[in-house]
Amino acid sequence: MKKTTTLAVALALTLLFSGLSFAMDMNHGDMNHGDMKAGDMSAPESMKAMQGNLDMMKMDVAAMKDPAARQEAMKAMNGHMADMHHGMAGMEAHAKKSGDHKMEASMKQMNKDMMTTMKGMGMMKKDADKGMSMMNEGLDKMEKTMMQMKGMM
Numbered sequence: 001m002k003k004t005t006t007l008a009v010a011l012a013l014t015l016l017f018s019g020l021s022f023a024m025d026m027n028h029g030d031m032n033h034g035d036m037k038a039g040d041m042s043a044p045e046s047m048k049a050m051q052g053n054l055d056m057m058k059m060d061v062a063a064m065k066d067p068a069a070r071q072e073a074m075k076a077m078n079g080h081m082a083d084m085h086h087g088m089a090g091m092e093a094h095a096k097k098s099g100d101h102k103m104e105a106s107m108k109q110m111n112k113d114m115m116t117t118m119k120g121m122g123m124m125k126k127d128a129d130k131g132m133s134m135m136n137e138g139l140d141k142m143e144k145t146m147m148q149m150k151g152m153m
Contacts, residue, residue: 041090043153047146049087054142056080057117061135064124077121084114091149106149113141 041049057080063073088110095103120134 041087043091043094046087046090046094047150047153050084050091050146053080053084053087054139054146057084058139061132061139064128064132064135067128070124070128074121074124081114081118088114100152103149103152106145106152110142110145110149113138113145116141 057077060073060077060080063076064070088107092104092107094100095107115138117135117138120131120136120138122131123134124131
């Protein structure tokens with residue numbers, strides 16, 4: 001019995017450590033979220049990423065109207081929000097690098113609008129209608145700010 005237990009523990013540890021080393025070496029494709037730094041994308045790429053994710057977030061909110069799809073739409077929204085932050089960080093880095101104070105101010109406004117959207121996501125747990133309204137308000141403001149930013153480029 002002792003030999004079986006010892007072998008089982010040894011096998012389990014071997015599998016654990018080989019799995020961890022495999023996960024560390026694994027290539028996650030083109031979108032390594034953890035490796036992305038502000039400024040990795042050009043300004044047009046950042047704007048394109050922001051616009052694409054803003055559109056996806058709007059579709060996620062629309063999907064949340066159906067209570068059965070709400071949980072899945074919230075998960076998708078979290079992912080799109082993370083990608084949106086990458087685009088925003090890239091744009092912010094370019095604005096600081098070029099000394100574009102108007103663009104920096106727009107990015108500050110965009111961050112505030114993103115916070116409104118995030119508060120709406122939190123509100124969804126308490127009151128779905130109020131949460132969706134708050135998310136739509138944040139997304140509409142973000143879209144308005146994006147239009148201003150596009151005019152500056």
